[in-house]
Amino acid sequence: MTFVERRTSSGRLERSTDILLDVRDLHCHFKTDDGIVKAVDGVTFQVLRGESLGIVGESGSGKTVTNMAMMGLVPTPPGKVWGEAIFDGQDLLRLGDGIRKIRGRRVATIFQDPMTSLNPFLRIERQMTEGLQLHLGLSRGDARKRAVEWLEKVGIPNPGKRIFQYPHEFSGGMRQRVMIAMALSTEPELLIADEPTTALDVTIQAQILELIGDLQRELGTAVIMITHDLGVVAGMCERVVVMYAGRIVEEATAPDLFGDPAHPYTLGLLTSVPRLDETVDARLIPIEGQPPNLAHLPEGCAFAPRCASSFDRCSDEPRLEDWAPGRRRACWLAGKPEAPRPVGTASERLRGPDETDATKPAEASP
Amino acid sequence: MLRYILRRLLGLPVVLLILVTITFFLARVAPGGPFSADKNVPPEIKANIEAKYHLDKPLHVQYGRYLRDVVTRGDLGPSFKHKDQTVNEIIERGLPVSFQLGFLAAIFAVTFGVSAGVIASIRQNSWFDYGSMSVAVLGMTIPNFVVGPILVLLFARYWKVFNVAGWEELKDMVLPAITLGLPFAARIARLTRAGMLEIVGQDFIRTARAKGLAERVVIVRHALKGGLLPVVSFLGPGLSYMMVGSLVVERIFRIPGLGQEFIESALNRDYTLVNGTVLVYGVILVVMNLIVDVVYGYLDPRIRYD
Amino acid sequence: MTDAPEKANAVKSRGLWADALRRLFKNWMAVFGLIVVILVSSTSILADWIIPFDPSYQQRWVGAKPPGHEQLSVTNEVRVTVGSETDPRNLSTFLEGFGPDETHEISLVAHPPRELEEIWIKIYKSRKYPDRAPKVREIFFPTRRETLDELAITDPLHTLRVTDPLPKAIGDEEPEPFELPGGATFRVKKKIDASLLPLVDPERTAIEWFGTSAKLILQWERPARSENDVVRIFLRGRRIEKILMNGEPVEGFSAPGRDIEEATLDGEPMVHTHLFGTDDVGRDVLSRVLKGGQISLAVGLIATLVSVTIGVAVGATSGFLSDSQVSSASMLAGAAATMAACGIAGVAIGGSTPGAIAAIVVLVLFVPTSFVCRGERGLLGPSIGRLLASPLTTVDGLLMRFVDIIYTLPYMFVVILLMVVFGRNLFVLFAALGAVQWLTMARIVRGQTLSLKRKEFVDAAEVSGASNFSIIFNHIVPNVLGVVAVYTTLTIPAVILQESFLAFIGLTVQVDGEAVESWGALINYGLNQLEDGGGRSWLLLIPAAFMSVTLFGLNFLGDGLRDALDPRMRGKS
């Protein structure tokens, strides 16, 4: 029996077998002119009922493709998907057309860009009611009532009127609220939020995250929060999966991950962003180099070219293995990764490169 | 929107007034009067004829009279070359035929073009895609005065499935409608395919799929409207291409439509008839363009008219 | 990291055209297009040398024959030079040897023309079969007059056809001779429908010409019955200086000044192969299609070249000067250049009537003016430019309304209107087709120039003190050439198509009163010649194929060029 270890509110590790989604050895490769792009290459993770799981990684690490592959949204060709994604006992990858009964009904998705994720040619009303009619068998009128309720719930003023407007008449934040209402109105068991706040202003970001968190608690929905922003994960998720080059390199509970990163890449991620809980003088260390070309991955550990701790063993491929109670990682290191050499403080980096060196005489500006 | 339509409609008479004026004076600038080809006409008869058509009056009087007749009675005057017929009679005879032809061709073009384009976009890179798009390239490059005669050769002369000339039964109408519609079907197919491919790649289609909608619903409800926008915006210029095309098609299939009358009048220098037909074409164009704009605005809510 | 792109750029700009060509040759559609274009245009240009037929030469007795038809016929040319004091009645020429079911075409050309004072044509009937005399069905005269009675030649360069039979030429009585006064080269074509005529006594069934010319050229052609078939010519007269048959001196007639009573020349049967068949009056289809190609390609090329030259000059200059006050001057210069070019073209083509000139002035004047005034805000410069332009802009505003209205109509309608009003001559056609094309070209070039102008190398040239002129011609023009090449190859087929469209609906351009038969006209002709069951289809299919293949070729080539030169493709494989 598969189980998942998580920390209770008191910080104690606890085992749970109440698994909603069990993704096993998921692959998604794309055939391109450049070769075969291994966008997702053997990803395994679980989501418990009602829990929120974060998936983090740099852009291009395969987070979105993982989500799309599970939901059967990857265009084939050029894509090729295999593995298992067992949702409540059913393998999503083997459902064929039957997956439509799950999409939108039991698993809903919010995409990154609310500007482009809503159909500009249809009224909000049509876009919201179609899912309700399809999945809940409501009449158009009932569906509309439900939709208005949901718009109200996500904080859209005057929803009875605004529901008849088109997406371009909404601001970015409002559109994302509409997307959230649309996704949750069928009361799904799992919500996949793929970078829901990336395209939004910082102030709006916090509101949207809060909204998702509130609704999740209220409905008991499980959430997969896909993001490249560790801050988002820290605030929302109980457990975190770190992806690099189409693979999971570390999996841990959020407190473990943030307090004690086990993989050099995770450590790099953590030290490359300023953290609110650190002093301004904490040094920021960017991860050197570029994310790898997924069509031509290096032999052995994909992170090796950028890894400060790499050693001769790294030319073999590390596997994702249990490392400590409740956590796994894919790295040959015996112990913890050593902290990389700092290059500047957060405050310095935030000021930007031009003003970094205060001793330099200011150049005459035109 | 309503205000926009009203304003466009108010602009219509101005456009037409200018069109009437231009064509009237253009015809009078022409070297040689309309009857100069009838040689050896005794001067007194010539004077009679000119009096009959009021050509003896000063130009401004002629213009005033023409304008008054056109505006108040819609009277486009007598034909110079068809004795005992007015331009109105000739147009009333030809216009319905041309309308039918254009309508049939448009139906053919839109049905074939849109369905081929949609299927090609759904089955991108399939044999259907390659096949239909190659045919479309052919259809766009080969002019209809080549396609039409070849269709006549095959279907009317060789196999004798359809008729060569006339405009009475359906058998008469198939080949002309295809000939006229083919380049538009080809163009529409390509525009539809490109438009659909662009729309299908958009995020909101992924959203629609993620909602669990059936593929058919995704295409019809979510993709088609946006995917057909380029087609709709092509309809405006397309209509004017179609008018030009109808000149050829009516000639190939000897259809007694407005296009034939226009060509005949142009070849005979029957100025009143030329002016009349051009005016009718102008009105149709202006009105149809307005309709296309309105439809576009309806289809794309992001467009705002004011 | 820093100098790598610069190097790459240097390599790229040096090899820009080489690169583009390499890409072009990789694109097999474009290569196909290029080959087709070269093939069609070279055969069209060389048609006069490689095809042994005159495209307008009719062989009515042949009629429409399918491709590959081999025509056996007797073709001959006899040149007779006579002494100066010849009495007109003393030189006569008989042509004999008519057979059944045959039509003959004989032409008689007199040289030098001023010495040809009169020609009589007499037709004798057979002594053996007096009731079956030959019937003259048609006579073509080099005149505009319609009947023989009125035979007074007004314009010898025009041909008019007489279809009434000549009653006086048939029967017992000796036909009344008619006269063709001198003054030019005449070509009398006499067609005799020999269907009523059995094989007759050759001595007595004949056509006889009389003339006072010092030299007579007699040409005829008729189908040969066999390879040994001959036509006999009898020459009668005095003081014949020289006789050449098919360019060769005729034996027995070499002695100058000899009086000849009667002599016989035997014709030579020849085989012509009509690769693409003949039309209903026996004209060779291949030579007609190639002639049509010459016209279509010439129209396409000339209209395009005119519009490209003017478009590039005006577009580049205005684009370059767009934000200085000199721009209005340059645009006026552009307009003047346009008018000058059109004027030269008009004089060259020679068809310029006052109406045509009016058309050109209207089309050419307002288009560039509007171009000047409607451009960017700063186009005319802030102070002087605006002052200069204010009367212009008012006029321009009115004219632009005019243009807007006219352009509500499909463009071809406007061309048709102009051709109706100002006549169907080449000049009006070029003006009407070219006016819009050059405007488009100028717009494209102007846009391209504006964007190029902001590039560093122009700045560098400016800083180093290069004059505007040298910047335009050393830096901007070469870089604009790509766009121009693409647009040119795409404009040619468009113009060909438009001209053929007009020709197809009957608005053929006329030169010297004769319709110029481009591909469109030939296709129309072929359509009208179709028979039930698909007979004579080659008359339609061959010009249609030529035209379609050429249009395809040009379009593929243009598309290929565009892809090859597309900057976004640059550097990619």
Ligand SMILES: Nc1ncnc2c1ncn2[C@@H]1O[C@H](COP(=O)(O)OP(=O)(O)O)[C@@H](O)[C@H]1O
């Ligand atoms: N349709 C596709 N064809 C080829 N490659 C693709 C396709 N979709 C995604 N990829 C590749 O998959 C990789 C992972 O992308 P993605 O999952 O969007 O990253 P993330 O969401 O983590 O930013 C990227 O390198 C991308 O280029």
Ligand code: SF4
């Ligand atoms: S396996 Fe080696 S290279 Fe990879 S992360 Fe661990 S230490 Fe670095």
Ligand SMILES: [Mg+2]
């Ligand atoms: Mg993503």
